[in-house]
Amino acid sequence: MSAFIQLLRAHKGELERLHGHELTTDMRCAISALLRCKTEQQGRSQWYCAHCHHDDRLPLSCGHRHCPQCQxxxxxxxxxxxxxxxxxxxxxxxxxxxxxxxxxxxxxxxxxxxxxxxxxxxxxxxxxxxxxxxxxxxxxxxxxxxxxxxxxxxxxxxxxxxxxxxxxxxxxxxxxxxxxxxxxxxxxxxxxxxxxxxxxxxxxxxxxxxxxxxxxxxxxxxxxxxxxxxxxxxxxxxxLPDRDILRTSDHKVTFRYRDGQSKQWHTRTLPTLQFLLLILQxxxxxxxxxxxxxxxxxxxxxxxxxxxxxxxxxxxxxMPTIVTPIRSKATRPCPCCQHDMDCVGITRPR
Structure with missing residues (x-):
């Protein structure tokens, strides 16, 4: 799971209590989608491999454009x-x-x-x-x-x-x-x-x-x-990609960024709630x-x-050749034989 989503899940109550007045409707919709992403609340997809007949079910992603783990x-x-x-x-x-x-x-x-x-x-x-x-x-x-x-x-x-x-x-x-x-x-x-x-x-x-x-x-x-x-x-x-979040604790988050002028890596440490607001803005x-x-x-x-x-x-x-065909449907490699699996169904929670 994304490090940012883990922080959001752990501190959502405190964020609402102390900074709820700063959260817009769009921010709240994003928070709701990210917390459901790849959980039972979102539902499951069913995958089938025609080569080895392996069947698999995976939790669905939220599809939100600000989600760091499903786009x-x-x-x-x-x-x-x-x-x-x-x-x-x-x-x-x-x-x-x-x-x-x-x-x-x-x-x-x-x-x-x-x-x-x-x-x-x-x-x-x-x-x-x-x-x-x-x-x-x-x-x-x-x-x-x-x-x-x-x-x-x-x-x-x-x-x-x-x-x-x-x-x-x-x-x-x-x-x-x-x-x-x-x-x-x-x-x-x-x-x-x-x-x-x-x-x-x-x-x-x-x-x-x-x-x-x-x-x-x-x-x-x-x-x-x-x-x-x-x-x-x-x-x-x-x-902020997960690879750039270096350290997290109950009270602070440290992430890295590359300076545009020197091209050198630097770190920035913020209180956890301030970090969450920094990203949600x-x-x-x-x-x-x-x-x-x-x-x-x-x-x-x-x-x-x-x-x-x-x-x-x-x-x-x-000109260098850079064009590759766009896939017409969702596929994923089979964990057993590495052939493509096809999505054959979606199950939503009642």
Missing amino acids: QRTTADWLQRQHRKLLPVHYFMVTLTLPYQLRVLARYQPKALYQTMFHVGTQLLKDFAHHQQQGELGFTAVLHTHSRQRNLHPHLHIIVPTGRYDASKQAWHRSDKRYLFNAFALAKVWRARMLEAINQSNELWLPMGIPKQWVVDCRRVGYGKAALDYLSRYLYQGV HVLPKGLQRVRDYGYLRGSASELLKRIQLALLPLFYV
Whole structure:
């Protein structure tokens, strides 16, 4: 069982008693799902091996997107779908961050703030592409809510392939693989549009002391596979992997994190209840989609993406082969003969 879920089960009563007023409805739903995960309360799945006729029954996982112990399949499937969309061109990763003063909005109005970030950030890239070069831009935007120390730090990672598609001419236009957009110009417009959107919102407010300079990072990431692999590690496997939780006791938890500048490992020790709140604050609001595709990478543009891939077909021969078939149904290896077992039934508790 996940170390975080064990801590949550052991300290749930104390957490409710001392910090119940800080738990949102979404946090409570996540807690309920995580405590049921892979227990008799969740139900059981029945598996059958056609090779050796072995029969097995296993407790069901909760399927909650913040559960650290049951989203590995979801991560693998998402990564395979993104690999199918990769183009044989160089990629950039644009990171749009918010200053410290605005992070309080993520605590009290997370859904409104995150939706605003998606709307402003994606329109920002579309407008820059429109002014610099004709043709449609394709990109994938991913919301992250935490820093390496797991503090609240909402930001958008946007993976952008270089090049544009001109639908009127049905032609692909190459771009400079060394340059996408000016990061300083992006930061100025990002700041101005976010402040304008917050001022016009009925749910958000503008705190005092907003800095005049914001940070936007725009860097080349090769063919894109490394960036997708990086993002996949944070999407469906919980905020903090079990391997990074080093020590737990009745009163304290110690976990490790890698510093972004020095690349060295550091540790952080917190009281147990504070640690639980630190992780739970990253539970996303219900219905908020944290990964979104735009332009010719969106789901409804699959035919357009195929035409682009056909136009770039000669370049695929120099691109590393990374695509593997997506499994159409759930399977698991048989403990007796190692052949695939199929799920043949689900039993729910009455």
